[in-house]
Amino acid sequence: xxxxxxxxxxxxxxxxxxxxxxxxxxxxxxxxxxxxxxxxxxxxxxxxxxxxxxxxxxxxxxxxxxxxxxxxxxxxxxxxxxxxxxxxxxxxxxxxxxxxxxxxxxxxxxxxxxxxxxxxxxxxxxxxxxxxxxxxxxxxxxxxxxxx
Numbered sequence: 001x002x003x004x005x006x007x008x009x010x011x012x013x014x015x016x017x018x019x020x021x022x023x024x025x026x027x028x029x030x031x032x033x034x035x036x037x038x039x040x041x042x043x044x045x046x047x048x049x050x051x052x053x054x055x056x057x058x059x060x061x062x063x064x065x066x067x068x069x070x071x072x073x074x075x076x077x078x079x080x081x082x083x084x085x086x087x088x089x090x091x092x093x094x095x096x097x098x099x100x101x102x103x104x105x106x107x108x109x110x111x112x113x114x115x116x117x118x119x120x121x122x123x124x125x126x127x128x129x130x131x132x133x134x135x136x137x138x139x140x141x142x143x144x145x146x147x148x
Contacts, residue, residue: 001045001046001047001051001053002045002046002047003043003044003045004043004044004045004046004115006043006044007039007040007041007042007043008039008040008042008044008117013044013067013117014039016067017039017042017065017117018032018035018036018039020065020090020092021035021038021065022035023090024092024095029137029140030134030137034131034133034134034137037127037130037131037134038119038127038134041119041123041124041126041127042117042118042119043117043118043119043120043123044067044115044116044117044118045064045115045116045117045118046113046114046115046116047069047110047113047114047115047116048110048113049110049111049112049113050109050110050111051109051110051114052107052108052109052110053071053107053108053109053110054094054104054107054108055076055104055107056075056076056103056104056105056106056107057103057104058103058104059097059103059104060094060096060097060098060100060101060102060103060104060121061098061120061121062094062098062118062119062120062121063092063093063094063095063098063118063119063120063124064092064093064094064108064116064117064118065090065091065092065116065117065118066087066088066089066090066091066092066093066114066115066116067089067115067116067117068089068113068114068115069088069089069110069111069112069113069114069115070086070087070088070110070111070112070114071086071087071091071093071108071109071110071111071114072085072086072087072108072109072111073085073086073087073093073106073107073108074106074107074108074109075106075107076107081107081109084106086111093108094108098119098121098124101121
């Protein structure tokens, strides 16, 4: 993973990211102001073709939203990995393990060069500490969505 930038606060990337986050059940109830606060914590990352983003069983430390490129979700197996799904721009992955503090349930590998927006656990926790309104909204959404 190559870190490209910290915080997405302006320009077409911000507009794309605001629109995509607004479309996710997890963040849909947040206000525009709450989403804008979140954008300061989002990182831009790039991966090379074939690069493994994470393996099954890894700790859930990052949430990803695909900006460009594709990834395969895979399950390791005795005769090699089994592809479960393929995702592209606008798709997201990693939220369940991040919110629930669980190990990854599958692996993710890039198909071609891939650029993502990413939010890590530390930044999510910092954001939630600084903005109790965002913390309350995310906790409520997580409880409804994941039953935790």
